[in-house]
Every structure is written in structure tokens, then in C-alpha cells.
Amino acid sequence: MAEHYDVIIIGTGAGGGTLANTLAPSGKKILLLERGDFLPRERENWDPGEVFINGRYISKDTWYTANGEAFQPQVHYFVGGATKMYGAALYRLRPQDFGELKHVDGVSPAWPLSYDDFEPYYTKAEWLFQVHGNHGEDPIEGHWSKQYPWPAVSHEPRIQELSDNLAAAGYHPFHAPCGILLDEADRPRSTCIRCTWCDGYPCLVHAKSDAETMAVRPVLDMPNVTLKVHSRVVKLETDPSGRTVTGVVVDHDGEQVTYTADIVSLSAGAANSAQILLASANDTHPNGLANGSDQVGRNYMFHNSKAMVALAKEPNDTTFQKTLGVNDFYFGTDGYDYPIGQIQMVGKSNAEAMKGEEPALTKLAPHWSLEDTARHAVDLWLTTEDLPDPNNRVTLDDQGNVQLAYTSNNNEEADRLYHQVKEMLNHVGMADHHVLHKNFYMHMSVPIAGVAHQVGTVRFGHDPGDSVLDEHCKAHELDNLYVVDTSFFPSIGAVNPALTAIANAIRVGEHLLERLG
Numbered sequence: 105m106a107e108h109y110d111v112i113i114i115g116t117g118a119g120g121g122t123l124a125n126t127l128a129p130s131g132k133k134i135l136l137l138e139r140g141d142f143l144p145r146e147r148e149n150w151d152p153g154e155v156f157i158n159g160r161y162i163s164k165d166t167w168y169t170a171n172g173e174a175f176q177p178q179v180h181y182f183v184g185g186a187t188k189m190y191g192a193a194l195y196r197l198r199p200q201d202f203g204e205l206k207h208v209d210g211v212s213p214a215w216p217l218s219y220d221d222f223e224p225y226y227t228k229a230e231w232l233f234q235v236h237g238n239h240g241e242d243p244i245e246g247h248w249s250k251q252y253p254w255p256a257v258s259h260e261p262r263i264q265e266l267s268d269n270l271a272a273a274g275y276h277p278f279h280a281p282c283g284i285l286l287d288e289a290d291r292p293r294s295t296c297i298r299c300t301w302c303d304g305y306p307c308l309v310h311a312k313s314d315a316e317t318m319a320v321r322p323v324l325d326m327p328n329v330t331l332k333v334h335s336r337v338v339k340l341e342t343d344p345s346g347r348t349v350t351g352v353v354v355d356h357d358g359e360q361v362t363y364t365a366d367i368v369s370l371s372a373g374a375a376n377s378a379q380i381l382l383a384s385a386n387d388t389h390p391n392g393l394a395n396g397s398d399q400v401g402r403n404y405m406f407h408n409s410k411a412m413v414a415l416a417k418e419p420n421d422t423t424f425q426k427t428l429g430v431n432d433f434y435f436g437t438d439g440y441d442y443p444i445g446q447i448q449m450v451g452k453s454n455a456e457a458m459k460g461e462e463p464a465l466t467k468l469a470p471h472w473s474l475e476d477t478a479r480h481a482v483d484l485w486l487t488t489e490d491l492p493d494p495n496n497r498v499t500l501d502d503q504g505n506v507q508l509a510y511t512s513n514n515n516e517e518a519d520r521l522y523h524q525v526k527e528m529l530n531h532v533g534m535a536d537h538h539v540l541h542k543n544f545y546m547h548m549s550v551p552i553a554g555v556a557h558q559v560g561t562v563r564f565g566h567d568p569g570d571s572v573l574d575e576h577c578k579a580h581e582l583d584n585l586y587v588v589d590t591s592f593f594p595s596i597g598a599v600n601p602a603l604t605a606i607a608n609a610i611r612v613g614e615h616l617l618e619r620l621g
């Protein structure tokens with residue numbers, strides 16, 4: 105007899121972990137299914153060679169391009185999902201991102217809900233994930249009902265200097281919102297040591313606000329919550345009408361077990377949630393579960409981004425670099441009416457990481473010269489919105505593996521952003537810079553392997569003809585299936601996606617609490 109639960113949540117990342125955290129206090133019987141295990145706390149967590157060159161924490165999965173070329177996607181299967189490795193830059197989308205925005209290559213569509221609908225959940229998400237920031241500094245942020253729980257992380261001297269120089273040149277730098285556990289006013293109580301190993305590394309001291317530490321661990325001792333690791337969901341079964349998920353089929357290291365629940369939430373990340381739906385095709389859902397609209401897997405987005413290293417004469421001895429953002433060009437520039445994107449900082453360069461990022465360029469460079477370059481580097485991350493394109497999609501090959509087709513768009517906007525940043529750096533005396541390969545976290549054979557910001561494959565909307573989920577993220581075609589991860593995004597905006605996924609999980613969780621009574 106299958107074990108029965110009130111709710112089964114598949115995946116423990118930003119979406120699934122937060123959903124579990126929201127539902128757990130209700131006492132409802134919850135099963136969390138996670139294909140990975142806890143990420144080990146070990147010295148290698150902060151070893152750039154292990155993380156960037158050997159890819160120690162990247163899944164061994166093989167995915168395929170539209171042409172059938174195999175690649176290793178930058179996915180992380182652990183309790184906490186991709187947030188174990190994320191940079192914890194926890195931004196809200198802008199109010200305008202929820203409406204229709206015209207771009208050079210087309211339209212970023214409106215969401216079925218507005219920024220006002222999301223605002224209360226953004227606030228709850230910022231408090232759950234202990235975000236540090238100063239609402240009111242970023243000139244284009246939306247309204248906020250409550251200040252961040254913690255003041256912004258202070259800039260280290262070199263970044264403060266950069267911020268001052270930018271402000272003097274007429275730009276509007278602001279303190280970036282960071283999800284870390286740090287109390288600058290009371291150092292002894294802080295757990296974060298402000299190290300350089302944050303963006304792209306797991307946190308050895310558990311001081312990063314990831315989904316494991318902030319959402320999953322706090323509910324694991326509750327008697328109504330069960331977490332099963334090494335539990336890869338292979339498909340969902342339905343009743344003959346096709347309206348109800350009646351079984352969640354799990355591969356536990358080779359042994360198949362089926363679990364049942366009143367409500368099932370698929371929270372496996374944008375590509376894997378689409379993969380599971382497509383792999384669950386049956387007589388009533390011949391094209392994949394919930395896929396009568398033929399939208400499952402389509403409209404995959406992951407940002408049109410560039411890493412950029414600005415080299416200055418003075419050294420940059422910053423350790424925690426991700427404290428500054430600039431949104432002056434988010435909605436365009438003088439004489440160019442299309443949005444062009446966002447500028448933020450990334451983790452500090454180091455010689456080992458540079459070798460992993462740019463193996464061809466750095467092959468002949470002596471280690472000391474890379475170390476010297478890294479010491480002078482100020483590292484920037486430029487993000488332009490990419491648009492939902494139905495042909496950018498996840499499908500399955502004949503073995504059931506993920507096949508990912510992607511053609512970039514809004515390249516003109518991304519180039520404009522790059523030129524604006526060049527000009528901005530020239531204004532502050534940092535003319536010498538270099539653009540790194542996009543997948544700067546590790547050495548990747550094809551660009552689409554950098555799936556860190558994957559969204560959009562199971563979008564929500566009012567119209568069942570062109571969306572998969574309704575506004576509560578319930579599948580239009582099923583009564584008890586929800587999808588709660590980044591797949592629901594109808595557009596991606598130009599800020600990092602995790603806070604929106606977290607806020608949405610709280611929103612859907614509160615809806616489920618009402619539904620479950």
C-alpha cells in the first residue's frame with residue numbers, strides 16, 4: 105500500500121523548500137522528495153579548483169542540445185537545490201516587469217498578477233530569507249510595505265570608492281540586497297565571515313540564506329514533515345479521468361516506489377519540472393501531463409548575461425564584493441527606448457576560478473600573472489532580459505533525457521548595456537576591462553549549459569490555451585497538481601529570479617493552507 109500524505113513536494117530548492125516551510129506549521133502531513141542529498145560540509149566547499157575546475161557540486165546529468173550534442177548542465181541536486189550555490193542576490197522584479205514591456209526583439213508579456221499582488225509576499229520572502237538591504241535607495245524599485253529585516257551589507261573600501269565615484273559622475277548606485285546571515289553591529293553573533301566564497305560556492309559555515317538553511321532545516325524536526333533524499337521522481341500517474349494525480353513514482357537508487365497525496369507540488373526546477381510533466385504522458389494526457397496547450401517545456405529563459413572584469417591600477421582587496429548595484433539603464437538610455445538591463449557585482453575573481461572560466465585564454469598565463477590580474481579586478485555581472493520564445497524549449501529525446509533548444513534574443517540590448525557600462529567605467533577611471541565567457545562559474549562546453557537562471561517552462565496565466573498553470577500555479581487541467589518553482593514565470597525581467605520564486609512559493613503555500621482547511 106502506497107504511503108499517503110496531505111502534500112507531496114518534489115524538490116527542495118527555492119520553490120519547494122519555501123513551500124514546505126510555509127505549509128509545515130499547519131500540521132499537515134508533508135513528504136519532501138529530493139533526488140540529491142545534503143551537500144557535505146567539507147574543505148572543498150571553498151576550494152576554487154574543486155568548485156570551478158573539477159565541478160565537484162555539479163550534477164553528472166547529461167542533457168542534449170537541439171542538435172543532439174551532449175552537455176553537462178550547471179544543475180545542483182542537493183537539499184536546497186540551486187540555492188546551495190547561488191550568490192544570494194535577492195532582488196524584487198520591478199513593477200513594470202509584471203506588465204507588458206516592448207523590447208527590441210519583441211514583447212515581454214504581462215503576468216496574470218501585478219506587482220501589488222506580489223508585494224506582500226516579497227516582504228515575507230525578504231524576512232524569511234533574512235535579506236540585508238536598504239529599500240528606498242534603488243531609484244527604480246517598486247513600493248515596499250516593510251523595510252528589510254537587516255540593514256544593507258556595508259561596502260568594503262574599494263567598493264565604497266567605486267560607489268562614491270559613480271555617484272559623483274551622476275549615476276545612482278545602491279546597496280544590493282544580499283541573503284546572508286551577518287550582524288555587522290554585533291560581530292560576535294554573526295555567522296558570516298564575509299569571505300570571498302559566496303557566489304557560486306556552497307557556504308561551509310551555513311551563513312548563506314539558502315533554501316536548506318532558511319526553509320527546509322527549520323521544519324525538519326516537525327513530526328508531520330518527512331524528507332526523503334536520493335528520491336528521484338520519474339513520473340506522475342493520474343486517475344482515468346486525468347484530473348487527479350494519484351501516484352508519484354520515485355526511483356530510490358534503483359528501487360521504484362509510489363507515494364500518494366491529496367496535493368502534489370512539482371518543484372524540481374524549470375527544466376526538470378517540464379521533464380517530469382512530459383515524461384508523465386498517458387492516455388488522457390498524450391502530449392505530457394497538463395500539456396493540452398502544448399506549452400509545457402516552451403518559453404525557456406535564462407537571461408542574456410555577461411561577466412565583465414574591470415581592471416584598475418589600484419588593487420581591489422575586497423573579499424565580499426556583491427554589495428553594489430546600478431539600475432540606471434534598466435528601462436533604457438538616452439535615445440534608446442528599450443529596456444537594456446541591470447548591473448551588479450559578482451564574487452571576487454581569483455586565479456583558479458579564472459582558469460575554470462576561461463581555460464583557453466588562461467592556458468599559457470603563469471599563475472602569478474593571473475593572481476595579479478585577479479587582485480586588480482573589479483567583477484561585474486550584466487543582465488539583460490531574454491524574451492519567451494516558444495521555440496526555446498525543453499523536450500525529451502527518445503531515452504527521456506532533457507533536450508534543450510535555445511536561440512538567444514535581445515542581443516542588441518545586451519550590447520547596448522555593455523557599451524553603457526564601458527562608458528560608465530571610463531567616467532570613473534576604469535577604462536581597462538575584459539569580458540569573460542558567460543558561464544563564468546565553471547568551464548562549460550556549450551553556453552546553454554549555464555542554466556543557473558532557468559525559468560519559464562510551465563508558465564502561469566489566465567488562458568488555458570496559452571499557459572499551463574492558473575494564477576494559483578495549479579495546472580489548468582488537473583485538480584491537485586501545482587508547480588511551484590521558477591517554471592511559472594511568463595517573463596524573466598532583468599533581475600535574479602530566486603526571490604520571486606520564494607515569494608511565489610509563500611503565496612501558493614498560503615492558498616494551499618486555505619484549500620486544505
Ligand SMILES: Cc1cc2nc3c(=O)[nH]c(=O)nc-3n(C[C@H](O)[C@H](O)[C@H](O)COP(=O)(O)OP(=O)(O)OC[C@H]3O[C@@H](n4cnc5c(N)ncnc54)[C@H](O)[C@@H]3O)c2cc1C
Nearest residue numbers: 115117118119139181185186191192193337589590600602
Ligand atoms: C551558481 C548560481 C548562482 C546563482 N545566483 C543567484 C543569485 O545571486 N540570486 C538569485 O536570485 N538567483 C541565483 N541563482 C538562481 C537560483 O538559485 C534559482 O533561480 C533558484 O534556486 C531556482 O529555484 P527552483 O525552486 O526553481 O529550483 P532549485 O532551487 O534548483 O530546486 C529544484 C530542486 O529539485 C530537485 N530535483 C530536480 N529534479 C528532481 C526529481 N526528478 N526528483 C526529485 N527532486 C528533483 C533538485 O535537486 C533541487 O533540489 C543562482 C544559481 C546558481 C546555480
